[in-house]
Amino acid sequence: MPVPTTGHTTESLTTWLAERIALYLKRQPADIDPDVPLAEYGLDSVAALSLCGDIEDDFDVVMEPTVAWDYPTVHALAGHLLAELAADTAQGGGA
Template sequence: MEAPATPAPSTAELADWLTRTVADYVSSEPSEIEPDVPLSEYGLDSVSATTVCANIEDHLGLVVEMTLIWDHPTVAELSQALADELESARG
């Protein structure tokens, strides 16, 4: 018997995880990361963005392009893009 599939995280759960992850990389508190402010304004540079993308891959089991963060530069946009990608991958 096959184990039931784990439900994909919601957009809100993804946003929460991304907020905590980004805050860690830019040495801020998660409460300081606004969902609609570009991550580059918090000091997320290309090196830390690459590491965040690797964390996304590890956490979600997705292969993501390194340009993902630049194409979706806010927590809100990025979490929605990831939710859409997870839905496509599972669909």
Template sequence: MSIAPYTVEPTEASLKTWLAERVAEYVRLTPDQIRSDTPLADYGLDSVYALTLNADIEDYLGLTLDNALMWDHPTIDALSKVLIEMMALEKA
């Protein structure tokens, strides 16, 4: 599946929603079942899905990410925060 780049610059809130939708798709839940403060591994997001999600994020945000990013920032809250910070640094 190919992920299109964003058309409106994401906010932290919209990025959390987008991430919840992606995670829900991979673990076969609905986005409203994904809590932003719960570690993604608790939903069964294994290393293969984590790498796939990492690639989706790269495609969506146009960033190059370390493959360990989700292990260092294991929740949607933490991940979205660091991604917004990375986007700001890219623009600086």
């Protein structure tokens, strides 16, 4: 079930992303520094593809599989996701 797009902040998305990435990397969310490139943690293409699928499932926003490399940190990815959610809402889409 998609998460409602209203009320999201960079902080809430950063937390969600850190928790999800930590799960893929078998780490604790607190171990994921939002300013460290995800590749430095060993995020691979399989995990990146899974992350895109989770974003699409939870937020009802389509993400390209390259998003983890285009926005290589949790903060960068959260900012991009927030912008995508805002654009989707502005266009009348979203949950």
